Amino acid sequence: DAGVIQSPRHEVTEMGQEVTLRCKPISGHDYLFWYRQTMMRGLELLIYFNNNVPIDDSGMPEDRFSAKMPNASFSTLKIQPSEPRDSAVYFCASSLGFGGGRETQYFGPGTRLLVL
């Protein structure tokens, strides 16, 4: 398996623009997670899905952020409008489920976002 795939790997945009980050989880994994990593705040869980359904979005910073999972092999994280404080590395991760080692989360390579 190719692992978790994210695109783009790097994104530079101007404040106010819409940004869409994409993720393809490992095939067969029922859970998908979106994280944000910054020096100041560390690694934060934004939202996670089970079988394409959002389970917990309490980490989504504000209404400018939205995430969707239209099918088992694709998810998007959208920021509209983007602001300089959104600059971070955004990771997508996936896992099989719960118990017996199934909960191991496999991270994608991340998207490095810079908002000017």
Place this chain on the structure above:
Amino acid sequence: GENVEQHPSTLSVQEGDSAVIKCTYSDSASNYFPWYKQELGKRPQLIIDIRSNVGEKKDQRIAVTLNKTAKHFSLHITETQPEDSAVYFCAASNSHSWGKLQFGAGTQVVVTP
């Protein structure tokens, strides 16, 4: 919610020595404790995990211990090598919201030859 504190924030060790990183958690219902290693510019990768029904787990040079009473867990790396240099994160979650990993702030480990 869960709060995980991690110490130290940086750790410098001589090659061949041991490294120990400690984490404390606040939610007594937490029962899953993974450790992730992140090399510079790379993704976090799981190196070992432990569940609350086990006090210690070992995998070659890496071991993790858990003290449920005191609500703390530790990562031990023996015979450190330069390739162990990275940032290490501890995390915790519980069975009610197991997917909701709360990460510690990370420990930058530098192994000098």
